[in-house]
Amino acid sequence: MSAKTQNERAWWFVLPVVLLVAFNALVPLMTVVNYSVQESFSQGVWFWSGVDWFEQTLHSERFHAALGRQLLFTTIILLIEVPLGIAIALSMPKTGPWVPVCLVLMALPLLIPWNVVGAMWNIFALPDIGLLGYTVNALGIDYDYTQNALAAWITVIAMDVWHWTSLVVLLAYAGLVSIPDAYYQAAKIDGAGKWAVFRHIQLPKMNRVLTIAILLRFMDSFMIYTEPFVLTGGGPGNSTTFLSIDLVKKALGEFDLGPAAAMSLIYFLITLLVSWLFYTIMTRQEEEG
Amino acid sequence: MAKIGLKKLRHSYMPNPKSADDYALKEIDLDWSDGGAYALLGPSGCGKSTLLNIISGLVKPSEGQILFDGQDVTALPPDQRNIAQVFQFPVIYDTMTVYDNLAFPLRNRGVEESRIDARVREIATMLELDDMLKRRAAGLTPDAKQKISMGRGLVRDDVNVIMFDEPLTVIDPHLKWKLRSKLKELHHKVRATMIYVTHDQTEALTFADQVVVMDEGVIVQIGTPVDLFERPAHTFVGHFIGSPGMNVLPCEIRDGGAFVSGVHVPTENAGARATGKTEVGVRPEFVSITENGVPAQVVRVADTGRHMVVEADANGARVNFILNEGARIPEGEIALNFEPARTRIYADGWLVEGSDV
Numbered sequence: 205m206s207a208k209t210q211n212e213r214a215w216w217f218v219l220p221v222v223l224l225v226a227f228n229a230l231v232p233l234m235t236v237v238n239y240s241v242q243e244s245f246s247q248g249v250w251f252w253s254g255v256d257w258f259e260q261t262l263h264s265e266r267f268h269a270a271l272g273r274q275l276l277f278t279t280i281i282l283l284i285e286v287p288l289g290i291a292i293a294l295s296m297p298k299t300g301p302w303v304p305v306c307l308v309l310m311a312l313p314l315l316i317p318w319n320v321v322g323a324m325w326n327i328f329a330l331p332d333i334g335l336l337g338y339t340v341n342a343l344g345i346d347y348d349y350t351q352n353a354l355a356a357w358i359t360v361i362a363m364d365v366w367h368w369t370s371l372v373v374l375l376a377y378a379g380l381v382s383i384p385d386a387y388y389q390a391a392k393i394d395g396a397g398k399w400a401v402f403r404h405i406q407l408p409k410m411n412r413v414l415t416i417a418i419l420l421r422f423m424d425s426f427m428i429y430t431e432p433f434v435l436t437g438g439g440p441g442n443s444t445t446f447l448s449i450d451l452v453k454k455a456l457g458e459f460d461l462g463p464a465a466a467m468s469l470i471y472f473l474i475t476l477l478v479s480w481l482f483y484t485i486m487t488r489q490e491e492e493g
Numbered sequence: 494m495a496k497i498g499l500k501k502l503r504h505s506y507m508p509n510p511k512s513a514d515d516y517a518l519k520e521i522d523l524d525w526s527d528g529g530a531y532a533l534l535g536p537s538g539c540g541k542s543t544l545l546n547i548i549s550g551l552v553k554p555s556e557g558q559i560l561f562d563g564q565d566v567t568a569l570p571p572d573q574r575n576i577a578q579v580f581q582f583p584v585i586y587d588t589m590t591v592y593d594n595l596a597f598p599l600r601n602r603g604v605e606e607s608r609i610d611a612r613v614r615e616i617a618t619m620l621e622l623d624d625m626l627k628r629r630a631a632g633l634t635p636d637a638k639q640k641i642s643m644g645r646g647l648v649r650d651d652v653n654v655i656m657f658d659e660p661l662t663v664i665d666p667h668l669k670w671k672l673r674s675k676l677k678e679l680h681h682k683v684r685a686t687m688i689y690v691t692h693d694q695t696e697a698l699t700f701a702d703q704v705v706v707m708d709e710g711v712i713v714q715i716g717t718p719v720d721l722f723e724r725p726a727h728t729f730v731g732h733f734i735g736s737p738g739m740n741v742l743p744c745e746i747r748d749g750g751a752f753v754s755g756v757h758v759p760t761e762n763a764g765a766r767a768t769g770k771t772e773v774g775v776r777p778e779f780v781s782i783t784e785n786g787v788p789a790q791v792v793r794v795a796d797t798g799r800h801m802v803v804e805a806d807a808n809g810a811r812v813n814f815i816l817n818e819g820a821r822i823p824e825g826e827i828a829l830n831f832e833p834a835r836t837r838i839y840a841d842g843w844l845v846e847g848s849d850v
Contacts, residue, residue, distance in 0.1 A: 389551050390584040394645060395572040395601035404586045404597075 239465035257466035267467060269442065270450040271474075277357075277446060278425045281364045285421060286414070288365070289372025293380055294406070296373075307377075310370045322434025325363040329435075349436065353443035356436050360444055363431060368421060375417040379410035415486045419479060426475055447471055495562040495653040495686060497548065499523040502557030504543055510555065517543045519710045521557070525688070530680050532701035533690045536733070540710040541690045545656055548688065550574045561653050577646025577655045581662045583638035587631040591622055594630050595644045602649075616644045619679065636668045643676075647683060654686040661696060673699060694734050706730050722776075724837075726844045731774050737802060740780065742787075742810040744773045744838070751838050754808040756787050759833035767840040775836040777802065780814035782823060783830035787812075791823050805829070 243253040261267050296306045316324075331337040331348045340347040349359040383405065391401045429448040432438065438445035438453070445453070451471065455464035502521040510516055518540045525531055533541040546552040548559060550571035559567050566574050577598075586594050595613045604612075617623045620640045625633070630641055639660055646655045657676075661669045677700060680687055689700050697704050698718040706713045706721065706729070714726040725731035731739030744751040744758065751758045751773050758773055789807040794816075801816040803823060812829060816822075838845045 384582060384584075386580040386582060386584050389549075389571070390578065390580060390642070390645075392551070392571045393549065393576065393578050394598040396597070397601070400601065404588060408587045 236465045236468055239461045240469055243462050253462065257462045258470065261463055261467045261470055266450070270445055270447050273445065274426060274447040277360070278422060280361055281425050282418065282421055284361070284365050285369045285372050286418060289369050289417065290376050290410070292369070292373045293376035296377055298381055310373050313367050313370050318430035319434050321363060321367050322431040325359065326435050329359045351440055353440055356440060356444050360432050360435060363435060364425065364428070367431070368424070371420065372417045375413040376410055379413035380406060383409045415483070419482055422482060423475060423479055496527040497525040497654060497686065498560035498563070500558040500560065502547065502554050502559070504547060504552065504554045517710050521712060523705070523712070525686065528684045528686055530700060530702050531688045532697035532704045533688065533707060534692070534694060534697040534704050535707035536692055539707045541707050542658060545658055545688065545690050548654070549576050549578050549656055575649070575651055575653045577649065577652045579639070579642045579646060579655070579657045579660045581659045583635055583642050583663070585630040585638050585641050589630060590626065591628055591630050591641060592626040594641050595648055598645050598649055612648050612650070616647050619647070619682065620644050635663045636665070636672055639664060639672065647679070652685060654688060657687070657689045659691050676700060706733065725774065728772060728774055728839050728842045731776070735776060737777050737813040739774045739776045740812045741772050741774050741839070742807060742812065744771050746771050746838070753787050758787065758831055758836060760836045760838050761834050762837050762845050767838050767845045769841040772839045773831070773836055774839050775831045777813040777815050779832035779835040780812060781830050782827050784828060786828035786830045789827055789829050791825060791827060794822055
C-alpha cells in the first residue's frame, strides 16, 4: 500500500461554484453575445450578421438620445446626492440619544422596494390628487409631470434624491465617526477654521467611503429602470426614456433581439468602463494623498 | 513661554457631582515655573489626561482657575491660549506635505509666508525632518509622524506651553529611546515650558526635572526623580516608581517604634504621631539577609541578568529584595534586615513626618 500524497480530487470541490457562475453569468451573457451577432426572421431560423447590430446601435440616434439622457440624469443626481449626503452627515449628531433616531430615519427610504417608490411618487406628484402635485399647483406654479418634460425630469430626480441620498449619508457618516477626537482637538489648537477642518481632516478621512458611495450611486443610477418606469413610463414622449427603459422597449416591446443584445453589450461595457475609470482615478488620488 | 498656575482646580464629568468620588480631579493646586520640563505620572484613569486637557482648554474645569503668567485663561478656548499639544496617536494632515503640515498652524494665524518658511525650515532641521519636507505626510512612519506633530507645536514661537499626552505609545521600542532624548534635547534648545503625561515611569523620570505623581484624581507627590525614588511621600508612589516597587509591610507602633511580625524595625521617621493603618515601606534595594531580623519564607527567585530579585513572604506580606549576581541563592526560612535610614513609617498610606528622636 503506497499512500498517494497528491491527487486531483480536490478539483471536484470547485465544481459547484463553476456551475453556479456558469448558469447565472456565463450562459446568459453568452446567449446575449450569441443574439448580438445574428439575425432572425422567424422562430428558430438564424442568420449570421457579424457586427452589423453593433454598428447600427452605435450610429442610431435613438441610442444616442437615450445615452445622453442617461448621462445627464446620472450626472445631476451625483452632483446633488454626494454634496447633500455629506452635508447631512456633517450635521448629524455624533453621540447621544438622537443618533439611532437619525440613523433609522435615514435608513427608511433605503428599505422601500423600487417599484413601491415609483408608485408612491407617481401618486404623490399627480397634479389633481397628489399631495405634492396639488400643493405646487395651488401655489400657482404650473406643474404636471405627465405632460411636461421638465416637470417629469424634476420629479424623477427628486424621487432618486429622496430614495438614495441616505446611502451617501450613511456611508459618509460612517467615515466621519471613525475620525478620532484628537484630530479635531489638534485642529482647534492649530487654529484651524471650520472650512480647514472639513478640507484637511473630514474630507480626506471620508475619501474611501465616498469612493464607494460614488461608485455605487453611479452604477445604480446608470442602470436605473423600475422607478422611472413606474413613475413616468419613460414619458412624456421619450423625455425620461433612459437606457434600460429603451432597452426593454426594444427587446420586449419590439422583439428586436439582435439589436437589443448588441445594445445591452454596449451598455454593459460603458458601465464597466466608467466604473473602472472612477475607481482608478479615485484610488490613485488616494495613493498620492 | 509662561509659568502656569492651577488654583483650587476640580473637575467632574457628571453634571451634578455630590461626593468626592464623583470628581475626576479632586482639588489641584500647582505652580509650574517658566521653561521647566514637567511630567504627570500615574496609572490609567488617575486624571492626568483630564488635567492636561484642562490646561490646554479642551475641557473646561468644574471649579477653579488656570493662570498663565498670572492671567486667568480658564474661559479661553484652546486656540487663544497659545498652547501646543502632541497626542497619543500622531495627528497629521494626510493630504498635505510635511512642509505644509508644519506651516499649517502659522498659516491659520495669518503669519506672512517668508516668516513661515524660515520658521518651518528651522524646526525641520531641529527635528531632522529637512530631507522629507516635500513628501506627503501620509506615507511616513509613526515616529516621523509624531515628530511632525511635535513640530507643529514648536513652529509657533509664542507658545505658552507644549503638552505631550503619552506621545510614545505607538512608537517602536528602539525608536522610543531616540525620540525621548530628542525631546529632552529640544527642551534644552527652545526652553519652552513642557508638560509630559505618561504612565511609564522611565519616560517621566528621564524627561522631567520635576515629576507630579497622581492617583485617583489627587496629586500624591511632586518632586525630582531622585525625591520620588528616595523618599516616596505615599506608599502608592513607592510602589508605582521603581521596579520592583517599594515593599510595604503592615506594622504595629509601640513606644514610637515600628514592629513588623513582632520584630522591632528601626526607621528614619518617628511613628509617634502615626494613627490609622500603619505600615513600613522599604525599597528592595535596601533589604538584606541577616541573622536576626524579620522572619520570612523565600517564595521564588528571578534572575534578571544584572541581579536577582528574591520574592519572600513575611507573615503574609510580600517582600522583594535584590541580591547581586553570584550571591548564594537563599532557600526556606530567612531573616531580613531593613536599612534604617531608608525605612519609613506610613500611616493610611501617607509618609509620617518628623524624624526619629
